[in-house]
Amino acid sequence: MKLISIPANPVPDDAIVGAIKTPDQVELRFVRFAPPAGRKGTVCLFQGRAEFIEKYFETVRDLRARGFAVATFDWRGQGLSQHMLSDRRKGHVKSFREYEIDLETFMREVVLPDCPPPFYALGHSMGASVLIRIANRGLRWFDRMVLCAPLIDLGPKNATPFARPVVRWLNVFGAGTSYVPGGSSTVVASQPFIGNVLTSDPVRHARTAAILEAEPELGLGSPTNAWAAAAFSMMRDFENGSYTKSIRQPILMIGASRDETVSTPAIEAFGGRLRAGSHLIIGGARHEMMMETDRYRGQLLAAFDAFVPGTPAYA
Template identity: 60%
Template sequence: MVSQRPSAAPRPLGKPFAVKLVSIPANPAPVGARVGTITTRDGVTLRFARFPPPPGRKGTVCLFPGRGEFIEKYFEVVHDLRTRGFAVAILDFRGQGLSQRAVRDGRKGHVGRFTDYLVDIETFVKEVVLPDCPPPFFALGQGMGATVLIESAARGHRWFDRMVLSGPMIDLAQRPLLGAAAPLARTLRLFGLGRLAAPGASRRPAALGPFTDNPATSDPVRHARIAAVVEAGPALAVAAPTIAWVDAAFRTMAAMQRPTYAARLRQPMLLVAGGSDTVVSTAAVESFGSHLRAGSHLIVPGARHELMMERDPIRALFWAAFDAFVPGTPLYG
């Protein structure tokens, strides 16, 4: 693996880390990876990786992970996409993976506003994707990454021909006291507490939690594999979001739930949600998808929040939907 940038990115306290991918026997890095760093216009250093397509094939899928995720979690997905003939490019959003953290406690996931993530996408596209990756360009987002892609499209950016969005965070699944969460986060932030961990949030990375009743996947092997990656590279992990992150997330979701938001989008997109998702609201995804003029939606029965990390039969349904929506994929083999 070769770094495109020789320097290392600063941690919150100025400590450098090596520009590398964490590769373990259970989750080896794909062959041909190029990994490096880029710096956004607001001075944040981001880690990225890109993977070439098979010989004679063109087109790039850009991967945008969910909250608290990191490049290494998607090695299997990279393999799936390259099998389909695509190059792949992926980044760690600010505050995640081995990208620069904004708070002293690097286990807390923090941004002041979700538009910060739009800066990450713009920098990534302009400095990595456009100069070094073969067109046409497609986007594949999970959870928070899917939400940020929708917001980017709503602001008129057309970096990608089509988007496939897994478990987009348009609204949260209903749970006790959820209605009080948004005003509480706003109030605490107004009192200057935005950098504190959200009340009640776990201080343990989700990947290290028990398999039983986890909201991400019903596949024990993939759950254990992701935990092994975090154990091998503890710096990758993020646990609780900050109050500011929660406030920013609720504000973004509230905007997406306005009646005219989805109808104004002109970006072709496919929303895929899990029928057993307890993280985001499947009903909200269905409602949003039904109002799209240039897109559609699919609910996969039995799937939890992270469809690309699910059991093989569920993943097969996800990839069938991807192949039907993204031009060129039916020809892979």
């Protein structure tokens, strides 16, 4: 396994990269960064859909400068982990339970044996949603979780009234591995800066595009109907008012006021129901807050600093 390094985005120091295999025989690429002096524990980074390890090198440096070791991996079907279909551009799973298997394997094979405790989670979008799912199941590896723009529901631009029944019908009747209606193999992060809904920072947007130019296999296009059906099933679970009752994990949810990808009002509503959680909204920010301009990214890091590290879960 390798990490892609370019002049604008070099690999952070002390990286150990490798591969692990899940119980269902999917190979995942992981990397862990050794703890700096005066270590405070380990932050585990969990990416969103269509993302990859290299995109978070800047965030890795920020976390290590704060005294944390860092560990992360590519979800199945993303980055340089094993893809589920012959067409690598299709983002595909049959159930989000598959992502939970990835996360559990990563924790047991990489983090628990080789990374210094205590453990904290920093998740974005889809990755943040998977963290919510494991918290609902009562898995307590992390003292605290910071969830950026979690996928609780789609933003108004994506939440058309017919989307759910259409993808469900297509999935049931054999088109599960096809792109969602209107989807294509066009790489999400390679689209022009003008008109993008992910970040208002042209430099960080260009950096991601440069990484993809250096290694095209990191790119991912639209999701499949099966992926979308699985996502809608998860969102339906989140709508249940009783879903948060079993979550006792300390969680900070951070939304972006200009997010068009996921629903910020849904994040606020879900965050308000958490027993041990809170939420805040960063005004003016777009969906990818860790890739935003310093003005918004600084607010995110300040919120992280205020919340992590906190009181250990098992003092």
